[in-house]
Amino acid sequence: MDSLAPDHVPLYETAAEQRRVWERCAERGLPVVAVRDAARGYVVRYDLQHLGRELKPDVLQRLRDRVHAFRRQEPRVDVASQVERIGGEVGPVSGDLHAPSEAIARDLASHVAATVFDRSNWRYEPR
Numbered sequence: 632m633d634s635l636a637p638d639h640v641p642l643y644e645t646a647a648e649q650r651r652v653w654e655r656c657a658e659r660g661l662p663v664v665a666v667r668d669a670a671r672g673y674v675v676r677y678d679l680q681h682l683g684r685e686l687k688p689d690v691l692q693r694l695r696d697r698v699h700a701f702r703r704q705e706p707r708v709d710v711a712s713q714v715e716r717i718g719g720e721v722g723p724v725s726g727d728l729h730a731p732s733e734a735i736a737r738d739l740a741s742h743v744a745a746t747v748f749d750r751s752n753w754r755y756e757p758r
Contacts (some may be wrong), residue, residue: 636743637737641665657681664744666736673736677747678725683756685723690752694743697723698728701742724756 641652644664656663663678679685686694698721718730728743730736746752 633748635664636742640737640740642668644668645730653681662745662747664740673730674732675728675730675736675743676738678745680724685756686751686752687754690746691723694746701739710756
């Protein structure tokens with residue numbers, strides 16, 4: 632799998648639902664890309680930890696740039712902080728990106744999945 636359509640992004644609300652998504656991805660040898668329905672909006676989550684992988688440093692920067700470009704399409708004020716500009720955290724192993732609606736979260740998750748699912752973008756997680 633190298634992409635994820637917005638309509639196919641898993642959505643979860645409870646810890647039990649989250650566990651099922653992570654278990655299903657682990658069984659398939661896939662990274663997690665999912666949306667959490669949170670108390671104040673939605674959170675796009677990606678995770679490669681269960682695979683013992685992380686994104687390469689140059690890929691991580693490209694992902695941050697892509698997320699920032701995606702964010703510029705949203706009607707919001709651009710601020711000085713990188714964390715606030717991208718609306719969350721984009722790390723080598725996992726990330727959490729905030730979105731105001733389910734539709735925006737699903738689109739953002741699909742956008743992120745293109746990078747996260749590409750195995751050529753991975754390296755072994757240093758221990």
